[in-house]
Amino acid sequence: MSKKLLPRVNRISKLFQPLNIVPKDSKPRDEASSKSYKLMVDMGIIRQSSNGMYNLLPLGLRALEKLNTLVDDEMANIDAQKVLLPHLIPSTLWKATGRLEVAENELFMLHDRHQKQYILSPTHEEAVTSLIASVSPLSKKMLPIKLYQISSKWRDEMKPRLGVLRGREFIMKDLYTFDADLDKAKETYDLVCKAYDNLFQKIGVEFVKVAADTGIIGGSFSNEYHYVSNIGETVVVSCTSCNYFATTEIHNKSSCPQCQRELCHNTSVEVGHTFLLGTKYSEPLKATYTANGKPVPLVMGCFGLGLTRILGAALEILSSDEELRWPRPLVPYNVCVMPPKNGSKEASASRYADDIYQVIEQSGIDVILDDRTHFTIGKRMIDARRTGYPYIVVVGKRSTEPRPMFEIHDLYEDKRLDLSFEGVIDYLRTTNDDQTTRYEMNEVRYKSN
Template identity: 45%
Template sequence: MNKASRLFCPALITPKNAVVKQSEQLSRSQKLLTELGLVKSGSNGTYQIMPVAQRSVDKLIDLVQRNMQQAGGQKITLPILTPTGLWKKTGRLEGDISEFYMVRDRSGKQFLMSPTHEEAVTAMLATTSPISYRQLPLRLYQIGPKFRDELKTRFGLMRAKEFLMKDMYSFDVSEETARETYSTVSAAYDRLFKQLEVPFVKVNAATGIMGGSVSHEYHYVSPVGEDTLLQCSSCGYAGNSEVLEGQTVSPASCPSCKSLDLREVRGVEVAHTFLLGDKYSKPLGATFLNTSGKPQPLVMGCYGIGITRIIAASLEVLSTEQELHWPRLLAPYDVCLIGPKQGSKEQPAAELIENELLLNVGELCGHQELLHDDRKELTIGKRLLEAKRLGHPLTIVVGAKAVQQDSPKLEVHLSKGEKLELDLSEALKLVSEHSQYKNSLLNGSFHRDEEESRSQSVGHQL
């Protein structure tokens, strides 16, 4: 069982009247995560993730993997170090590589600390014994650290020099089947972002340094976003302003329906998909044997999700200035149980109820999803304040009202600030309903459809 007294959660204590010098720009999520001891700064642009936040990261990884496997993905692990010679073959070494880390081994050979792995995975297939068309499509993904020498790190995990990312690479026999793969993986992305229940927008995007013919970005709308998005209120079309300004149609009108009702919002990019064609397979010699037994270049796609960026950006969108609010599937714990204070007159009777709850709540939501705040030397009020700031979906308090003779009640606090007074069976029913709703999200039963989610997201922020 998870006990609050055993948690390593090094909260940031700032003395009263202290003058705090900020080395970088803070966002709401970064401030809360740091103050509450969920994330610590390692150095400029790098972050140490503490146990409570790591639970959220692990839950997101599990959710991403579930969706990637449903899309036919197979998990691999590629080396972080990629020989620069591969990037030279594809021409990307001649582009703007100022954000990339380069290292040399003792023999002088140069490597990239990979910001992405298109060259590496394509070279892997190029050196594999002949691949038959019968083995395709092939969808390979990994989850691991990526590196970018950001000129200006800010907003904590949203713009860091080292970050956690899921990257998938697909290989097909033709442009047609590659587009089918693109649709399949895009549908998995849409499903993932609906499961997270954070309003998002999916926009047409520039292919940039990655290349290819088709590209889409997934954004959370937030004032701290670095991308400017244009959203049409008439038809729901959304696009990155860079793309719209590069087209013949004036960005003052919607490219889809020609409506003039375009609104400008800021977006945090949390995922990106590309249809790459043979941009990498041709120069690196990655081929398959077609039905005639002749070698033919593989047709590729790539699909990225910022794991740590989603954590930070979702908290940025959902939280208040004082309290974290997590996506339901990513909350570190489902339930926090707070028992009576040590030495209080209600302690003996209340602890009987507390122990019964520990057993029953754990069985309903899973014992690993229950946090027992056993620090009874602290007042209920102090523990409750901390629980609210940490954003637990349900916090159950076993206090004086739980042992009153006429109508014993438990205090149940919801993450959005609502307070309920329930008897034992009602509280357990609420826990059960919460767990059932989580399962419905995992199984693909969503509260609202995608278009409604997108339109509400932009409308809510404007």
Template identity: 25%
Template sequence: MKASKFYISTLREAPSEAVIASHKLMLRAGITRKLGNGLYTYLPLGVRSLRKLEEIIREEWNETAGALEFKPTVIVPGEIWKESGRWETMGPQMLKARNRGEQDMVVSPTAEEAYTAIVRDGLDSYKQLPVNFYQINTKYRDEIRPRYGVMRGREFIMADGYTMNADDESLDESYKAYEKAYFRIFKRLGLKIIPVRADSGAMGGSGSEEFMVESPIGDDTLIICPNESCGYAANVEKAACRDDESLDKNGKKHEKTDAAIEEVETPNVFSIEDMEKFFDESPKMFIKALVYRVINSALDLSSCPHAKDWKRVKESSGDYYPLSYACVLIRADLDVNEAKLASALKASEVVLADDEEIRQIAGAGHGFVGPVTAKAPLVVDSSVVKANDDGTMTAMMHDAIAGSGKDGFHIRHVEPLRDFTPFLCADVRTVKEGDKCPICGGTFYSTKGNELGHIFKLGHKYTKSMKVTFLDKNGKAAEPTMGCYGIGVDRTLASIIENNNDEKGIIWPMTVAPFQVCVVPIKYDGKMKEVADKIYETLKSDGIEVFLDDRNERPGVKFADMELIGIPLRITVGEKNLPNVEFKPRAQAEAELVPADEAAAKAAAFVKAELARLNA
């Protein structure tokens, strides 16, 4: 491709709103242009890299994961979202509309419902399973605060694989095949991936793994064990740690007490720090109680006497409480992980209750909420009471101090399981750097990361609610189980740039570079034109994607543009160096001189070697 026939639109400076490297460079290099808040257009240069990235995903999903591509619509009927139960629970990020026939429609934020509905209509027998489809399609989520360019935009491109399997064993096989494909994809893109345990969130299901890249501007906090033989890594929303003991200020573990609860007047004691000073004790001896407002909980609360007046909605996809409450108990030196809490409560969202709600549930204000008097299901963290595999529970704290449920008073000698009974025991603790690995006991460190891909074992979440059945080997109706496998295409492209740049611009890996080689004549005239054209034509005939900068621009402008755009190899044709030309890989500081008649062959060999290295 010649520059005179192409669209180059580089910028000297990025707009002030661009604060991360990928956003700045995608705008400056003419990869993208902003059309609206959270809405970005790919320009021709960006489309070339975008399509290469998509093709790598296709190749690996076709071959390694054994999937077939399908193309659902972007606008889908709201009816299938009502079937799945996510019409209400997906929240305001889902863009809804009505057509002229007053039919509810959805601009797809994800495609589980569409895939399930499509396969359902043609599924009869176990002989058709597994059904393994994928799409690479546009989605829309009404992000409340879009930022970082295409890294977190409102409209974006996702590659989504879906499998429908006859049983869990078959699902495991599909899951492992996609997992293998993910490692292949990211290797070919030159990205070092950290696979981490993750929360399934609004997707639902059991097994879940994220594929992350380390990034200082990452949205996610990763908890990682440094022991390579262990390999434990998890998103902070899912991370677990080894149990640690509740010790008093002298480092002593308290034993179970027979002393009755004692009420202590504590004027002006509201925070944990206040309690430490007042009681002259370690926060590890305090039970912190927090009241949460719970949105769309599918947990069965019918056995909880405090829940009898809460509205329960019955739907084919399952019953749920649009609004409920929970009192969370956790050791006072720890923080509640709200993603874990939402998962434990099978809720779409949990939010700390406001002052009025706290008084309604706890009978006292914040700081005095107690485990004994709270009128809500007690969700007790494993730092306070641990659930055992045999269904029994073990108190992890003894002779503790807690809120009384009465303003200005706390209580001491609190014995979990004697003085209160958990409605639910769950790990809702936020794991942090310095905690111990649950597998090997190593000391965790934390880092920031960006999620590029996510794989889920969805189980029967959608096939049950959307009534998908097939006839099994015995001729009986059965529900298939599902898996879901996603890659954020735009985000991955931005992450490649985020990880491959310098002060001059982008440094593309060969596999996704918009062009593999650029030929830059100092002046496109005379002998320089002749030599540049010959190298250009020879590379083209050898199947190399080559860009000839034939613009009537100053050499400094051409060099700056090519380095900003990030083409992996530059061949510079200058009158002073002929019959030699400069051969400069973008990632190297210095150029070397090679004979002009050898430059094309050397460049082709360089390109093919880089492709072979990344695609191995």
């Protein structure tokens, strides 16, 4: 939207990435009960501010913003409109729908100076329905309406745990749809689920979509998206022969209800939840459209994605105990370029690092320069591998040869190559092109039901 006027270089020396030096013989910290959470703190991706609340540091926010862009892209494809609703919601709205009593324990609530009570929103069904009600009755021509936002949400969890996986303040993407009748609403529901399927395929972490319980949100039916992981708090059952998937809240038996074969049980993390709501909110709050001259309640759907949780869960699934690994489209920087150490024999070749940086950057690939040249390549390489930059280019010993050669460390393929300048650029361009096409080819092993 605006032009870059100055050449800029992303430099690790300027990056705010406080690294925790953990003594080798230290005991595992209590709160750090998952490997990804430990690594996210140690590598300066997030940092706790208070119980269940986390600062997103530059690398963490950068990954989140890439996820936001993927979401915006999928939403534009289905003509969903982005809005931003206030986070404080009059509690009278929640009284009107009967949710205040049910959810009270987990709500953050406050009174303003005029003694009016507000809820710090965990979800926006009432708020968005009240917005639509304020312009009701709508003309049928305006339907379907699909409004979404990406914003902070709150839940006063009794026991927050695992960093951003179960925090008390977190980032959600929530979408609300309004249709004329149940058939249309079901069409919209399927369209949105298709967009969510696409999104999860692009992220590239294996997911499973299951039949789910509607819980206190309510409505006629519901699906959940899960990442299978041993740190999960829910259990999903799946049947490999007939593609039946459900949460144990829906189906708690060991045999499949469709084909009677034995079911697999997997612990998993819920990362998305979709509901066909019907008129549970539109009726009490009077969100309507005109049919035959009369106002008729709109039929709603709602669709949530836990964005910070997707990030945390994906990192948990992809990382090793020692090194972070990111979903390809969410990695903060794709390439880390490393000039030689100051005063080393190769120091004279350090201009190659700048040149490689520039050419990669001009190819539209996200790159960062590790210009902390007071550190050895070895020390910086450990940091880069732990941070999880998938491609690390080192201007090392062979950079002073008559035909200079550079190291590429490819963390996804787990290999190292020595390549010429052109070879480096080609390699990075090719792997990056692959990445984009790979989204489309990426097969989802667990099919949706």
